[in-house]
Amino acid sequence: MAVSSQHAPYPENRTRILQALTLATLVLFAASLVLDWAYVGPERTQGEVQRVFYVHLGSFLGSFIAFTAVVVGGVIYLRTRNPKWDTFGLANVEIGLVMSAITIVTGMTWAKPIWNTWWTWDPRLTSVTIMWLAYAAYMMLRAGIEDPERRRRFAAVYGIIAFASVLFTIIIVRVKPDTIHPVVAGPTQADPTGAFDVTDRIRNTLFFSLFTFTVMTATLVWYRVRLENLFERVLRRKIDILAEL
Amino acid sequence: MTVNPTGPTKKPAASADSQTVQRRPLTPYMRAVGAVAWKDLRAELRSREMITSMVLFTVMTVMVFSLALELDAEARKSTVVGVLWVTVVFAGTLGLSRSLAAEKDRGSLDALLLAPVERSALFFGKVIGNLIFVLLVALVLMVLLTVLFNITLIEPLLVLIVILGTVGFTTVGTLLSSMSVHARARETLLPILLMPVMMPVLISAVRASSAILDDLPSSEWIAELRMLAVVDVVFLLGAYLLFGFVVEE
Numbered sequence: 248m249a250v251s252s253q254h255a256p257y258p259e260n261r262t263r264i265l266q267a268l269t270l271a272t273l274v275l276f277a278a279s280l281v282l283d284w285a286y287v288g289p290e291r292t293q294g295e296v297q298r299v300f301y302v303h304l305g306s307f308l309g310s311f312i313a314f315t316a317v318v319v320g321g322v323i324y325l326r327t328r329n330p331k332w333d334t335f336g337l338a339n340v341e342i343g344l345v346m347s348a349i350t351i352v353t354g355m356t357w358a359k360p361i362w363n364t365w366w367t368w369d370p371r372l373t374s375v376t377i378m379w380l381a382y383a384a385y386m387m388l389r390a391g392i393e394d395p396e397r398r399r400r401f402a403a404v405y406g407i408i409a410f411a412s413v414l415f416t417i418i419i420v421r422v423k424p425d426t427i428h429p430v431v432a433g434p435t436q437a438d439p440t441g442a443f444d445v446t447d448r449i450r451n452t453l454f455f456s457l458f459t460f461t462v463m464t465a466t467l468v469w470y471r472v473r474l475e476n477l478f479e480r481v482l483r484r485k486i487d488i489l490a491e492l
Numbered sequence: 493m494t495v496n497p498t499g500p501t502k503k504p505a506a507s508a509d510s511q512t513v514q515r516r517p518l519t520p521y522m523r524a525v526g527a528v529a530w531k532d533l534r535a536e537l538r539s540r541e542m543i544t545s546m547v548l549f550t551v552m553t554v555m556v557f558s559l560a561l562e563l564d565a566e567a568r569k570s571t572v573v574g575v576l577w578v579t580v581v582f583a584g585t586l587g588l589s590r591s592l593a594a595e596k597d598r599g600s601l602d603a604l605l606l607a608p609v610e611r612s613a614l615f616f617g618k619v620i621g622n623l624i625f626v627l628l629v630a631l632v633l634m635v636l637l638t639v640l641f642n643i644t645l646i647e648p649l650l651v652l653i654v655i656l657g658t659v660g661f662t663t664v665g666t667l668l669s670s671m672s673v674h675a676r677a678r679e680t681l682l683p684i685l686l687m688p689v690m691m692p693v694l695i696s697a698v699r700a701s702s703a704i705l706d707d708l709p710s711s712e713w714i715a716e717l718r719m720l721a722v723v724d725v726v727f728l729l730g731a732y733l734l735f736g737f738v739v740e741e
Contacts, residue, residue, distance in 0.1 A: 325737050373695075381688035388685060391675035401671045404734050408664070408689055411726065415692050 257473075265473070268466045275459040279305075279452070287452040296360050299353045301452055305460035306349035307375075312464050313343030314382070314413045321403035333399040336406050337389070338471035340382050342464060347379050362427070371428040374416040381409040524609035528617020532591070533624065542590050546583045546629045553579045554636055568641045573702040576645070577694060579633055580654070581661065581687075584626045588665040589682045591622055592673045605739055615666065615735040623662045630654050649704050653717065657697035660724040661690050667731040670738050693727075696720040 283298050290297035320336035323329075354372070355365045366372065388405050392398040519527075536542055557575045561567065595601040604614055634645040634654070665686050672682040700716035 370695075374691075377688045377691045384684045384688055387681060388671070388675070391672075391677060391681050393676065394674075397674060400737055400740070401674070404671065404737055405668075405685065407734065408667070408730060411692065411730075412688055 265466070265469055268462065268469065272459070272463045272466045275455075275462055279456045279459045282452045282455055287448050290449075293361060296357055299357050301456035303350055303353040303357065304453065305456040306346045306353065308457050309460040309464035310343040310346035310350060311413065311417075312461060313339040313346060313468065314378075314410060316468070317343065317406040318410045321406040324399060324403045330399060333402060334472055334475045335468075336402060338468045338475065340385050340406065341471055342467045344379065344382050344386075345467075346460075346464065347375065347382075351375060351379065367427070369428055370419045371416065374412070374419045378409075378412040378416050381412040385409055519607075519609045519613075521610060521613050524607075524613035525617045525620065528604070528614055529620035529624070532618065532621030536621075536625070542587050542594075543625055543628065545590070546587045546625065547632055549586055550579055550583045550629055550633050551636065553582060554633070554640065558640070563641075565642070569643060572637055572641050572643050572645070573698055573705060575641075576630075576633060576637060576654075576701070577657070577698050580626065580630050580658065581690075581694065583629050583633075584658070584661055584665065585683050585686060587625050587629070588622055588662070588669045588686075589672070589679055591618065591625075592666070592669040593678065596673050601739075611736045611739060612732050614739075615670075615731065618670075619663055619666045619731075622666055623658060626658045626662050627655065630658055643705070645705075647704070650701055653697055653701050653704065653720065656717070656720045656724055657693055660693035660720065660727050663724070663727045663731050664689055664693075667735055667738065670735070692723045693720065696723065 279301065283301050287298070287301075289295045316339040317336045320332045320339065324332035324336065354375075358367070359365050385402065385405050389398055389402050392401055554575065557563070557571070557579075558568075561571060563571060592601075595604070605611075607614075631651075631654075634650070637643065638645045665682075668685045668689070669682050672678045672685055675681045696716045696719040700713040700720065703713035703716070
């Protein structure tokens with residue numbers, strides 16, 4: 248995705264693919280909203296507020312994909328030293344931060360009627376906040392280091408370390424018996440067999456929403472990478488023009 | 493805890509007066525680790541600047557806690573674990589940032605990197621040096637809290653948890669401070685980088701130590717202890733793999 252030569256135009260077919268992805272994201276998101284509001288119906292015990300769950304889990308999946316991509320980008324950067332993998336990592340951190348912020352905010356709107364509080368120091372709520380802070384620290388690290396080569400290298404290293412907080416968030420509800428956060432799928436202390444006991448409509452809506460957020464994350468990351476590349480091109484142009492004067 | 497299974501076991505460098513021009517072989521791994529740690533200890537024994545500031549900071553933090561929280565006997569019992577770990581983390585962060593910053597400002601970091609030893613040996617040497625300082629501060633703090641709060645903290649199990657907790661904390665802290673030392677606002681950047689990453693250590697350590705302090709049966713805290721040990725191993729392994737990339741120039 249990096250611009251190889253200095254003044255080469257952005258490849259036409261890539262722009263087409265991105266436009267198609269954008270359209271797909273919009274259509275998918277609209278469709279999943281329709282499913283959420285019209286198809287799935289209020290949940291038996293939780294009522295209308297349960298509808299936010301599809302966005303909640305979807306955005307968490309988005310942040311999980313993005314933060315995993317940060318590790319992949321970091322490892323590849325450290326092996327190849329190609330700056331485009333650093334741009335890829337940066338884009339994924341920013342999109343992951345937005346996605347997990349959505350997870351936290353939707354979780355709070357759900358918690359107020361269900362738990363009668365916006366916030367509680369439950370293990371999972373705590374760990375997802377730690378995760379968000381770890382990636383906010385990634386941005387601080389980038390801002391603090393001036394040498395570009397060193398900034399890329401340190402960012403790759405920290406992006407890999409910070410993934411510990413993502414694993415922590417996923418594992419913690421499985422091993423801590425004292426969480427009140429619901430676990431929808433997979434084994435827990437209370438239910439080691441890991442049942443996935445929902446109606447067909449809920450399952451369909453959930454999987455559709457997860458798919459939507461996956462596509463959305465990929466699209467947003469692509470836009471962010473493109474923006475960064477454009478930014479660098481402008482910078483190079485500026486230097487060229489100044490050199491000609 | 494710093495044994496490196498794949499470490500080189502080459503013979504030490506030939507005597508300096510040997511005329512043959514060849515690449516000097518690497519110093520044996522464990523000897524390099526020991527040399528770096530011993531260098532840190534000796535420098536500290538002579539200057540005493542890090543340990544003095546850490547211990548004084550510790551005493552003052554305990555003072556601030558007991559004044560700010562207006563602790564009576566009941567409140568002391570419920571907050572002592574929190575006071576212990578918050579103080580260890582803050583004093584430890586202070587020491588970690590000094591340890592690497594001093595190394596860089598004197599230019600001795602470059603000299604260390606030029607030495608014919610494995611990079612990870614340097615890292616584990618620094619970790620052992622830092623670990624000794626942080627543990628020393630933690631022990632002083634435990635005695636201090638035992639005396640001032642009238643709660644016996646010097647127990648084998650609690651000491652074990654403090655050791656496990658500081659191992660995880662110092663490992664990841666040394667790695668991150670070797671990065672933050674190159675940043676513009678390094679004193680403020682280190683805590684920001686370190687806190688979220690070390691939170692698994694802190695959470696498990698706090699829970700395990702308060703359960704032990706309440707004399708709960710081992711079923712209540714053994715899971716936390718196991719978690720702490722696992723996190724320590726993950727951090728040691730991760731830092732071993734990543735340190736080479738941090739100091740490669």
